[in-house]
Amino acid sequence: MTRRKWDQAEYFRGVPTAPYDLVKEITVALGVMLAVVLILATLLSSPDVAPVTLRSWARQDPIDFLTTATGELQGTTISSSYGPPYNNGSGSVQTLGPLAPQLWAGVHQPVDAAVVDVLAPLGVASGGHPVLERALVRFEGATNQQQQVWLDRYIRAVGHARVLGARVVVPGAAYGPVGTLMGTLLTVARSGGLDALLTANGRFYQTDYTRTLLFLGDGNYVNELAAQRHLLGTQWGVMNETGRYPGQAWLWLYTLWYQIPPYSTAANADLLVVLTMGFLTTLLLLTPFLPGLRDIPRWIPVYKLIWREHYRFTGAAEPERPDRI
Amino acid sequence: MNQPPPYLHWAFIQISLPNLVLILVMLGLFAVGLVLPLPGRRHRRRAYQEPVADLDLDPPPSPRDQAPEPPAPGERSWTSAVSRLLVRELPLKHLLADREPAYVGSWMYVFGVVTIAALVWVVASGVVLVIFGPQWWQVSPQGHFVNSIHFWSVQMFFIFMVLHLWGQYFAAGWREGRAGTWMIGLVVFLVSVVTAFTGYLVQQNFDSQWIALNAKDSVNATGVGAFFNVLNFGQMYGLHVLLFPIVVTLLIVVHVVQVRRRGVVKPIERRAGS
Numbered sequence: 219m220t221r222r223k224w225d226q227a228e229y230f231r232g233v234p235t236a237p238y239d240l241v242k243e244i245t246v247a248l249g250v251m252l253a254v255v256l257i258l259a260t261l262l263s264s265p266d267v268a269p270v271t272l273r274s275w276a277r278q279d280p281i282d283f284l285t286t287a288t289g290e291l292q293g294t295t296i297s298s299s300y301g302p303p304y305n306n307g308s309g310s311v312q313t314l315g316p317l318a319p320q321l322w323a324g325v326h327q328p329v330d331a332a333v334v335d336v337l338a339p340l341g342v343a344s345g346g347h348p349v350l351e352r353a354l355v356r357f358e359g360a361t362n363q364q365q366q367v368w369l370d371r372y373i374r375a376v377g378h379a380r381v382l383g384a385r386v387v388v389p390g391a392a393y394g395p396v397g398t399l400m401g402t403l404l405t406v407a408r409s410g411g412l413d414a415l416l417t418a419n420g421r422f423y424q425t426d427y428t429r430t431l432l433f434l435g436d437g438n439y440v441n442e443l444a445a446q447r448h449l450l451g452t453q454w455g456v457m458n459e460t461g462r463y464p465g466q467a468w469l470w471l472y473t474l475w476y477q478i479p480p481y482s483t484a485a486n487a488d489l490l491v492v493l494t495m496g497f498l499t500t501l502l503l504l505t506p507f508l509p510g511l512r513d514i515p516r517w518i519p520v521y522k523l524i525w526r527e528h529y530r531f532t533g534a535a536e537p538e539r540p541d542r543i
Numbered sequence: 544m545n546q547p548p549p550y551l552h553w554a555f556i557q558i559s560l561p562n563l564v565l566i567l568v569m570l571g572l573f574a575v576g577l578v579l580p581l582p583g584r585r586h587r588r589r590a591y592q593e594p595v596a597d598l599d600l601d602p603p604p605s606p607r608d609q610a611p612e613p614p615a616p617g618e619r620s621w622t623s624a625v626s627r628l629l630v631r632e633l634p635l636k637h638l639l640a641d642r643e644p645a646y647v648g649s650w651m652y653v654f655g656v657v658t659i660a661a662l663v664w665v666v667a668s669g670v671v672l673v674i675f676g677p678q679w680w681q682v683s684p685q686g687h688f689v690n691s692i693h694f695w696s697v698q699m700f701f702i703f704m705v706l707h708l709w710g711q712y713f714a715a716g717w718r719e720g721r722a723g724t725w726m727i728g729l730v731v732f733l734v735s736v737v738t739a740f741t742g743y744l745v746q747q748n749f750d751s752q753w754i755a756l757n758a759k760d761s762v763n764a765t766g767v768g769a770f771f772n773v774l775n776f777g778q779m780y781g782l783h784v785l786l787f788p789i790v791v792t793l794l795i796v797v798h799v800v801q802v803r804r805r806g807v808v809k810p811i812e813r814r815a816g817s
Binding site for chain 1: 544545546547548550555556557558559560561562564565566577578580583584586587588589590591592593637639640641642643644645646647648649651653656657659660661663664687688690691692693694695696698699701705710712713714715717718719720721722725726729730733736739740743746747748749750751752753754755756757758760761763764765766767768769770772774775776777778780804805806809810811
């Protein structure tokens with residue numbers, strides 16, 4: 219037995235029809251929509267909070283910059299131990315039982331934070347700068363243990379540093395060449411040179427800001443700015459926007475999970491939320507085939523309002539409905 | 544407008560005033576769409592009172608809607624096969640019908656068209672932004688204005704797409720062979736979310752930086768981050784201005800063709816006596 223072909227003529231046989239001008243409808247919709255967006259754009263403009271640069275970070279919060287840069291050398295920042303796709307660390311790897319897609323995908327944008335954010339830029343800056351060159355040689359020639367001792371002492375000293383105008387005064391201590399390295403890095407960053415050095419890739423053109431953004435994200439400065447603007451994940455940030463503008467409100471359900479347990483306390487919250495949303499989206503996609511979900515329109519009879527004219531005009535002549543949709 | 548807005552707190556719920564206003568506007572539009580009569584009520588009432596005119600028979604098919612003569616043996620070709628298929632499955636009288644079933648009498652049927660109208664302005668403003676380059680809207684008042692048109696068009700696009708989705712859900716628009724229409728429509732919504740997301744990433748302002756830094760953890764956790772680097776402006780820009788708009792547009796074309804091919808689903812019939 220062959221499947222019967224669907225036929226509009228048969229489906230609509232006996233259905234009363236009325237004139238409907240589709241072309242007029244889309245034309246009017248285009249005109250009205252243009253007027254609405256022009257009015258909104260003229261009256262309200264659009265979000266435009268200036269981006270943070272390494273330069274502005276080093277100038278506005280030099281202590282945090284020095285702390286973060288030292289952390290990159292120590293290997294204590296988020297990006298230095300992140301894991302795939304940036305490196306082979308495990309600090310930000312999320313798994314669920316045997317499910318480990320982050321590990322399966324592997325390292326595709328290699329980032330060695332200590333080298334990329336600190337040592338390589340200083341290597342470029344050391345040309346014609348013998349003091350910095352000697353400090354770099356001394357640091358890189360030291361044992362890992364000696365480096366950590368210097369870095370620990372420096373990070374403690376930075377905790378007591380003071381900002382005097384354009385200068386940052388870090389209390390003196392036996393932190394070897396680290397003071398010279400960090401002082402120079404701060405100077406380069408304040409000049410704007412570090413923004414260029416981190417995006418340089420050995421070729422002329424570049425559009426990849428992975429290294430700069432990871433470095434910015436390791437500091438507290440950007441996080442504090444985001445917290446002030448209610449953009450943190452714990453503040454429903456993904457659906458918020460800078461300024462007094464609506465954000466991606468359509469992501470409300472996605473960000474809801476981050477506010478409630480177990481998601482709000484889970485180390486693998488991102489993976490859990492993505493899987494949860496994937497499951498819910500699949501349910502919505504398959505709604506036509508899922509009893510219960512497809513019957514909700516029957517239980518919440520909004521349809522009576524949608525077709526109230528039809529029900530009124532057909533009156534008692536309407537046929538009985540099937541028991542299910 | 545760039546100062547932080549007021550926020551409302553209730554238990555774990557925290558919402559900005561602009562987002563609350565937007566959601567209330569959506570709910571209000573949906574409610575108004577349900578109760579406000581759609582123009583043309585007089586025609587629809589008459590259609591119910593007068594003898595029935597079958598949708599497929601009135602007006603009579605035009606010559607170009609006629610299926611071509613079956614090819615003679617030896618003249619069969621892929622081109623003629625596709626031609627016959629298109630004429631059979633997508634006749635102009637269905638694609639651009641000037642009559643609809645008389646039960647098409649609610650603003651719920653208009654939300655889909657308004658969504659497409661918003662998309663037209665999203666694409667038009669986006670094309671202007673692309674023509675002048677990715678820096679333009681940051682350094683020129685004219686560019687910023689076009690960027691504002693793009694921003695608000697996107698908001699309108701999502702507002703009316705969600706209203707259309709709500710309307711189709713409560714009308715159970717997937718009935719009687721229309722499950723594919725529902726599913727493609729939902730895929731349009733999902734791809735649109737990703738398209739908008741890449742748009743937010745390429746604004747080149749603080750919002751872009753923060754969204755990229757936050758989103759990378761979710762994207763990386765799924766393994767997708769290995770190939771879809773939200774911190775790479777060039778990759779996100781290319782996807783946003785080329786690939787995703789093409790996918791959204793093509794899917795919407797498929798969705799509209801599905802709607803026109805099957806026609807508008809009949810009303811849910813009430814229980815006898817209700």
